[in-house]
Each structure stands twice: as C-alpha cells, then as structure tokens.
Amino acid sequence: MAALVIRTCIGCRKRACAAQLVRVATVTRGGAMFAVPDVARRLPGRGAWLHSDLSCLALAERRRVFGRALGCIGPIDIGPIQEHYATQHVVTQHG
Numbered sequence: 001m002a003a004l005v006i007r008t009c010i011g012c013r014k015r016a017c018a019a020q021l022v023r024v025a026t027v028t029r030g031g032a033m034f035a036v037p038d039v040a041r042r043l044p045g046r047g048a049w050l051h052s053d054l055s056c057l058a059l060a061e062r063r064r065v066f067g068r069a070l071g072c073i074g075p076i077d078i079g080p081i082q083e084h085y086a087t088q089h090v091v092t093q094h095g
C-alpha cells in the first residue's frame, strides 16, 4: 500500500487525501498549453490537485490559479478540465 498522500486542493485550498482529488497536468498542443485531467496520474510535470467537485473547479477558475499552480507562464486553456467535470459523475467528497 502506498503511503497516505495529502495534497491541497487548488480550489477550496483544503487539504485532502490524494485519492479524493483529481490530478491536473499540462500538455502542449500546437504551441498552446492545456490543463488536462491526469486520471492515470502518469503525466510528467508539476501537476495540481483539485477535488472532483464543481464548486472547487469554479473557485480555481475564478482565482485563476491554474497557471500558477501548474508552474506555467502565459495563458493556459482549462477546457479539457471543464469538459472532464461536466461529463463525469461528480461525487462530492467534502465532509
């Protein structure tokens, strides 16, 4: 068993077990940066963590924390993340 990993959600900034969070990674396509859900948790790079909760996504969007959290300079397209949250069955993990 892996050790319990605690990460901070970039939306609500609460700490949670990594198993309850969605890892967000970056990919570059055609010179543009995209934030993508790293479901398999295998993409390289810094990564950021977010509850699988639409309210946390909304908070992170409003605060524009994706670029900073992911360590990228310049604009980042979070469309793939929005799509992921819109299409998956979102379970609220907040206790």
Ligand SMILES: [Zn+2]
Pocket: 009, 010, 011, 012, 013, 014, 050, 051, 053, 056
């Ligand atoms: Zn959160």
